[in-house]
Amino acid sequence: MADKYISEAVIRRLPRYYRKLEELQAAGVERISSQELSREMGLNASQIRRDFNCFGGFGQQGYGYSVEKLRLELQHILNLDNTYQCVVVGAGNIGHALLAYNEFQKKGFYMKAIFDVNPEIIGIEMNGFTVRSMFEFDEFVKNNDINVGIICTPEDTAQQLCDKLAELKISAVWNFAPVELNGPAWMKIENVNLSDSLYILAYKTGEGETVE
Amino acid sequence: MADKYISEAVIRRLPRYYRKLEELQAAGVERISSQELSREMGLNASQIRRDFNCFGGFGQQGYGYSVEKLRLELQHILNLDNTYQCVVVGAGNIGHALLAYNEFQKKGFYMKAIFDVNPEIIGIEMNGFTVRSMFEFDEFVKNNDINVGIICTPEDTAQQLCDKLAELKISAVWNFAPVELNGPAWMKIENVNLSDSLYILAYKTGEGETVE
DNA sequence: TAGATTGTTAATCGATTAACAATC
């Protein structure tokens, strides 16, 4: 049967649960009730139980949840027991930083190459990688089982790149360009819009001030 | 009177409106109705009108909205007609990238300095800045009207840094460390959790697949 | 004026929270 529908609100809480459970396990905590977890995370205990029950009954009445078991379940739900082969496109500041950020490799997201269109930087060494030309892109993606594309190009070329990724059947796109991308339904796009985030911070800076 | 309560859902849409209006204005569009905007953005027209009306009546019956006027209103609502003096703490990959990313300066977010605790990188040149020691931090913040702190440290020191920022009365924090920070109520914290974002992408990668 | 489109109230939908029976 097909997966039942899980709301975006639930999905966005999953990584937080996962992180908290990693933390608890590292601290040697073996079991936890939804109520304790609710206190630790500032969420409602009903909500927590309901969220987990979207995916199965991971707890035990009268006991709570096994931290280790629940962590593993979440890991599985988040598909973190897979590995991912990623390419970064755009060797500017952000692209460079993501390429070098080791935490991702630890979680199973392997950076395999970085590409750019600028002849001035193609060929230079970047964090143990050589910046490749986009002329090599198709070939590289096909030969290296790439399944994640990371868009770090300026906004005006991002859609074009997205189309290229679709053509190459890359199903996961992590987009850092500040534009809404359109891709086929099977393509999953996750946006990290740094400008938007900064704008929201600016907005909140003025919040709570008295007006008039 | 105090500002009326604006829901987080509305706030998170404001930057998108703003970006779209910039785009429309750049394209020479002078006026737009909520219906046209709804088609362009994939939102409901009622929602758009309702969102704007949280802040005032910016439209005109029978006409729609003036793109320029609305853009300016949004700019004001988002506090983007202010300027911001920022310090980056943590001179790793992310800190370095943010320091160098010119788009932010263009929007009025000025990077004034970068700090680190690692003696090996203190003093080195980074994008026209010298990496400063945290021993200079308090002094620098006080003397330079710093009002935004950008946290790019590892997660285990992030809370400590947040406390320091609170002590120095910095009211806006842009947090890139993958932890939930606790600060005083007047401190506005915006989180950019790259791991969480990547986990959500991984989750969605497996979505829509048939199970059992 | 007639037509168009806003601003706003009313209806709907979905997400959160409360309550409690099931059960370990």
Next chain:
DNA sequence: TAGATTGTTAATCGATTAACAATC
């Protein structure tokens, strides 16, 4: 068994959408 806590149904709350009177 008695106590605790889940899984799940029912109640509430808030956000989205529809409808329409106000008005340019």
